[in-house]
Amino acid sequence: MLEILIHGAVSSAIYAMLAVGFTLIFGVARILNLAHGSFYALGAYGAYFFTSHLKLPLLPAALLAMAVVALFAIVVEKVLVRPMRRSQLAVLMITLAVALVVEQALFLTFGSEYRNVPAFVDAKFSIGGVDVGGQRLLALGASIALIALLWIFIQRTRLGSAILAVSQDPEAADYMGIPSDRIFSIVMGLSAALAAAAGVLAGPFLTVQPTMWLLPIVKAFAIVIVGGLGSIPGSILAALMLGYAETIVGYLISTSWTEIVSVLATLLMLIFRPAGIFGKRAAF
Amino acid sequence: MKKFSVLYSAVCIAAGIAAAPAIAQAKPILIGVPTSMQLQVGRDTQDAIKMAIDDINGKGGVLGRKLEMVVADETENPETGISAIKKLTADEKVDVLIGGYTSGVTLAQLPHISAAKTIYLGVGAASPSITAKVKQDYENYKYIFRVGPIHAGNQARQVTGFISGFVKGELGISKIAIVGESAKWVQDLVPLLKKGATEAGADVRMTEFFDTQTSDFSPLLAKVKDSGAQYLVVILSHASSDIFAKQWHDARFPIPYGGIDVKSMDGDFCERVGGKSIGELAANFAVRAPLTPKTIPFFDEFKKRTNRSPVYTAFGANDAVYIYAQAVERAKSTAPNAVIKELEKTSYVGIPGTIEFDEMHDVKPGGKGPNFLFVQWQDKCKREVIYPKAQRTAAFMTPAWIKK
Numbered sequence A: 001m002l003e004i005l006i007h008g009a010v011s012s013a014i015y016a017m018l019a020v021g022f023t024l025i026f027g028v029a030r031i032l033n034l035a036h037g038s039f040y041a042l043g044a045y046g047a048y049f050f051t052s053h054l055k056l057p058l059l060p061a062a063l064l065a066m067a068v069v070a071l072f073a074i075v076v077e078k079v080l081v082r083p084m085r086r087s088q089l090a091v092l093m094i095t096l097a098v099a100l101v102v103e104q105a106l107f108l109t110f111g112s113e114y115r116n117v118p119a120f121v122d123a124k125f126s127i128g129g130v131d132v133g134g135q136r137l138l139a140l141g142a143s144i145a146l147i148a149l150l151w152i153f154i155q156r157t158r159l160g161s162a163i164l165a166v167s168q169d170p171e172a173a174d175y176m177g178i179p180s181d182r183i184f185s186i187v188m189g190l191s192a193a194l195a196a197a198a199g200v201l202a203g204p205f206l207t208v209q210p211t212m213w214l215l216p217i218v219k220a221f222a223i224v225i226v227g228g229l230g231s232i233p234g235s236i237l238a239a240l241m242l243g244y245a246e247t248i249v250g251y252l253i254s255t256s257w258t259e260i261v262s263v264l265a266t267l268l269m270l271i272f273r274p275a276g277i278f279g280k281r282a283a284f
Numbered sequence B: 001m002k003k004f005s006v007l008y009s010a011v012c013i014a015a016g017i018a019a020a021p022a023i024a025q026a027k028p029i030l031i032g033v034p035t036s037m038q039l040q041v042g043r044d045t046q047d048a049i050k051m052a053i054d055d056i057n058g059k060g061g062v063l064g065r066k067l068e069m070v071v072a073d074e075t076e077n078p079e080t081g082i083s084a085i086k087k088l089t090a091d092e093k094v095d096v097l098i099g100g101y102t103s104g105v106t107l108a109q110l111p112h113i114s115a116a117k118t119i120y121l122g123v124g125a126a127s128p129s130i131t132a133k134v135k136q137d138y139e140n141y142k143y144i145f146r147v148g149p150i151h152a153g154n155q156a157r158q159v160t161g162f163i164s165g166f167v168k169g170e171l172g173i174s175k176i177a178i179v180g181e182s183a184k185w186v187q188d189l190v191p192l193l194k195k196g197a198t199e200a201g202a203d204v205r206m207t208e209f210f211d212t213q214t215s216d217f218s219p220l221l222a223k224v225k226d227s228g229a230q231y232l233v234v235i236l237s238h239a240s241s242d243i244f245a246k247q248w249h250d251a252r253f254p255i256p257y258g259g260i261d262v263k264s265m266d267g268d269f270c271e272r273v274g275g276k277s278i279g280e281l282a283a284n285f286a287v288r289a290p291l292t293p294k295t296i297p298f299f300d301e302f303k304k305r306t307n308r309s310p311v312y313t314a315f316g317a318n319d320a321v322y323i324y325a326q327a328v329e330r331a332k333s334t335a336p337n338a339v340i341k342e343l344e345k346t347s348y349v350g351i352p353g354t355i356e357f358d359e360m361h362d363v364k365p366g367g368k369g370p371n372f373l374f375v376q377w378q379d380k381c382k383r384e385v386i387y388p389k390a391q392r393t394a395a396f397m398t399p400a401w402i403k404k
Helices: A002-029 A036-052 A058-084 A088-110 A134-156 A158-168 A170-175 A180-202 A210-227 A232-252 A255-272 B002-025 B040-058 B078-091 B103-115 B128-136 B152-168 B184-199 B218-226 B241-250 B295-306 B312-331 B336-343
Strands: A124-127 A130-133 B029-035 B067-073 B096-099 B119-122 B144-146 B175-181 B203-210 B231-236 B257-261 B281-284 B373-378 B382-387
Touching: A002 A036, A002 A130, A002 A134, A002 A158, A002 A180, A002 A210, A002 A232, A002 B218, A036 A058, A036 A088, A036 A180, A036 A210, A058 A088, A058 A180, A088 A210, A124 A134, A130 A134, A130 B241, A134 A158, A134 A180, A134 A232, A134 B241, A158 A170, A158 A180, A170 A180, A210 A232, A210 A255, A232 A255, A232 B218, A255 B203, A255 B218, B029 B040, B029 B078, B029 B312, B040 B067, B040 B096, B040 B295, B040 B312, B067 B078, B078 B096, B078 B103, B096 B312, B103 B128, B103 B144, B103 B184, B119 B312, B119 B336, B128 B144, B152 B184, B152 B231, B152 B257, B152 B281, B152 B382, B175 B184, B175 B218, B184 B203, B184 B231, B203 B218, B218 B241, B231 B241, B241 B257, B295 B312, B312 B336
Parallel strands: B029 B067, B029 B096, B096 B119, B119 B144, B175 B203, B175 B231, B231 B257, B257 B281
Antiparallel strands: A124 A130, B281 B373, B373 B382
């Protein structure tokens, strides 16, 4: 029982970090960014590259990876996404193209073999008789901290208010003198940094190889559909639901059934409540 | 400069024309290589074939003809695999195919290989269904041979030997759990393994399959622990080896594990997972040990040429070129029917052992033939052969956190 509680929390935390960024971009820019999983992959590869090739210590390497990924996301937004933001379909296509290009670039640069991102904590902890790797607990803690920081940033700062304003009504925000384009760039950078952080934190206990972007984007998609596109609390709740549902299925039924949970949840939600738990309106 | 290059081209063309009749007389023998080019198994297949080709061509080729290699990427996707076979047989008109990795892909390719009437020497896929076709429908599938690895059924037999001879016999553990990923060859293998282990007197506490996309093994590991098993036998191939090793180590899982772990056959697997596989036992078809007079020289030459340790496809691929070349020499032709007759008589001392084919055109395992070696990752990511006892290079090392 305690095992389900702990391991479910770790899975949920990683999912939440991915889904919150994904939904934030949608909430503000009204775009579905299929390259979001690539930010996760690039974060993990960045940490790998900086530690193993440039021999940087882990913490600077991790922060540098997050910064580089955020910068990359801002460039993608400015150069590729912004000119076609009016068309949902065009944005879907261009972000998918970015994801595939990143995958191929990783293939060519690092090969198809998985790589090792060193762990911040290698020790094992026993909580009530349950053995958990230290890096997992760190991922859980860091995820809670980062999402809380993001929440405070949005609710309490001037820039956060601007982000909220743009997400509520971009046109009105424009009239009030809020530079919505700059806000989009900032949000893109923030959510990419969050995805990169997930990559850096999960890399040591999950896989790091060029196709690693795909599963997270599928999960993030499922979570935001269940939680309601654009709603951060919805995403967090849905991430918890999915993380725990998968863990429970893994424990009680079989690990071979866990991967169907997210797909099933998405399907059921689209049929019965297309707006998601916290969504105010149907997204499609 | 421009004038010179025009002149140079003209000379080249003239030389080409002059040399044409000589080349026409000795048209090269084309070796088609369908493999997964992005993976190490694929890269090693190509490099090992190249090594054999260079060696044979250096000694004058086969029947006075040079060998040449044409590669097609079959990825891990059956559709792409079929296109690769079509490209090699219909467009390139190769004389022989040497390659393969994923059983699902090879099985999808079989009808197309048979339709093209081209000899196929498999060096990567392990499903027994592949060579079973030869017995079922010899006339259509006689083109299919497997040089390596030994097929899943024989692997099961040798893993069973490991469980009864080593886990039970030497470690004194009889309670085991078997987990494997949901892949075709694993599903073929696990029931055989369970039956064999039970017959050998082991108490199989649980068997479970997991999805190849699984990213969290904690539920599975918890179940294994709860089952009361004291040794964990794994069958891992395509996706999860690294995650499994990392999570086993991170949780300091109190049960040692070992079995078939395809990625853990790679020479650099241990470094790639940050040393977290230390303690794992993984079956391998060959390691740098004096298995035959060819084993150590091959490992050293391969390492010198590529700066990598070869994986199992390399042994099969290298041997396959020599086996085919010798069959052609004996048949004095590349006509498939004549070569097949000679291939069936093969007895070739290869890298993992002596290669001979049974009535299903499958490599015969055990004895002098290729064996399954159980190799443990030990301190500093060094590999040591633990079982069979005859080949042992070091004693078994219990992972540091497990009480003996």
